Amino acid sequence: MVTLEDVARHAGVSLATASRVLNGSTRQVGASLRAKVELSASELGYRTNVAAQTLARGASNVIGLVVHDLIDPYFAAIADGAMRVAESQGLMVMMGTTHRDPSREIAYVSTLNAQRVRAVLLVGSRVADPEPTRRLREELDRYRETGGRVACVGQDLLGTDTVVPDNRAGAAALARALAGLGHRKFAVLAGPDWLLAPRDRVAGFVGALEELGLPEPLVLYGSFDREGGYAAATQATGVTCVFAVTDVMAVGALASFRDRGVRVPEDVSVAGFDDIFTLRDLVPALSTVRLPLPQMGARALELALDATGEARAETVAGEVILRESTRALD
């Protein structure tokens, strides 16, 4: 293993000089020595030992990114946005997937703290249970006490910089749009009650219907994935319109209706939430509430990186997009 010292010796300069030319110090080094060092480094095949550098500097060039599930296009899109920012800043990304287990999220924060990463990004809905949230917050506090920066995409519950999708308002706007199409009898395919994002979306949707003086929708619970949407949709009878709290669940609902010969939108309208990328290829195209996913990930990392004193929460509005899966009632 070639070390800086080897390079310095080979080039006939001091360790300090070699360090200055190879590892971006602001200090100046004479042209001839600089050339010597660079030549030696390349001849010897020197590669910086980042661990040593991190130890000596007390700061790393890595950020941590924790998402629920990489396969889910929602998280992939957000992660992609964040990674582009990281790349542009010369930062490496350490990624963890929790598969929606809050304790894994806490464990990752602890590990990333041990890695002394520059910043941690937590992407995904918080949970309703205050206990894991409290423990996560403790872990984050410990990290921040020693200079760690944190940002979230989701609910603003951790005292960190947060990019907050406006789930309530988005769902409410969608409800009004669907009501505007003439729908009166709705079903809501809700995610698990212990996740906050689906809760907010349900609340926003139900609240808006109430304000409009429409009957309460049928609320059906299911897991927060395609299968959950599929299962819940089988019970969505006697309604003209179904709102699934995520596109992924809506996709499951579409499959369910398809398998049972229920036509969308002729027999029932369906809408989702998020506007994940893969949606454009569904038939019928799915109505949804569009969230600027990559930008949200990018913005969250920017917030984390540009440290200010107090935590900022930036709300992101969702835009209702009506496509073919919803139709106006006669």
Added chain:
Amino acid sequence: MVTLEDVARHAGVSLATASRVLNGSTRQVGASLRAKVELSASELGYRTNVAAQTLARGASNVIGLVVHDLIDPYFAAIADGAMRVAESQGLMVMMGTTHRDPSREIAYVSTLNAQRVRAVLLVGSRVADPEPTRRLREELDRYRETGGRVACVGQDLLGTDTVVPDNRAGAAALARALAGLGHRKFAVLAGPDWLLAPRDRVAGFVGALEELGLPEPLVLYGSFDREGGYAAATQATGVTCVFAVTDVMAVGALASFRDRGVRVPEDVSVAGFDDIFTLRDLVPALSTVRLPLPQMGARALELALDATGEARAETVAGEVILRESTRALD
């Protein structure tokens, strides 16, 4: 920042003892001292400094994962498989996305080498141009000289352990299956010619048709994404069946046909390759060649981790799956 020394002092033991209890040594420590150390560590909020640990041990607990594009379900699925293995082994994952730029791939290997990661996984098609491949190989050699482990998912061109999807055979089998449906006039939506995976798939498909004594297909080139498939499909006229070299391109082709009022499979049959997860929700369901994506990622990491002397190449067969997007000709 709390260090091991702080903990040791607080617990009234030596640095070595504290290290032994907190950072998984095989050495034994008496129960009472062990308890003291653990208590002190938790009271003080101690977090291992992984950089220091890595430096002292000369080995890290991180692996590198380099993919072309996270948004692409193909890579997301493979990455997911690899990450599950990493998690199960207590390894963190440092991830990089190249967006199909070979030079970025080389740069990532260099960076991951500097990070002294335990292993590097390179996922994605190699390129036809031997020059970047040679440079990448050089960079990999440098990494391996100092104990780095490497594995690839793709073509076996780098002298590493490799999980090789059998693109030729899979495409050939698909060609035979489609010919068995009565098709004679084919178009192939080929990816860019400089990527090897699409090349092999085209070659396998064309070769099989030739063996069957069928006319040469119309080969249309396009970019290796949805848009490429869309664009190429607009020129696929006068054929009864279209083979897109990836599902993602096939999805683009479906969109193209849909937009132009060409019915699938009534007017034209369409097939893809990979069997990405999102395929199940397309209408019509897409015929394809199934690859066990997550298992491929998982297996590649296993290969990299369990170091043997020589490089192994494991071929993965694709399974032809005929669904609704292809129909038998009368």
Added chain:
DNA sequence: CTGTTAGCGCCTTCAA
């Protein structure tokens, strides 16, 4: 079982 003591490779004052 426990403590002492060299490093691991690099950065960064401080002097020259």
Added chain:
DNA sequence: TTGAAGGCGCTAACAG
């Protein structure tokens, strides 16, 4: 501009 030297926090002999 260049060099000398003391850490950064932890591990792993080695000694007791």
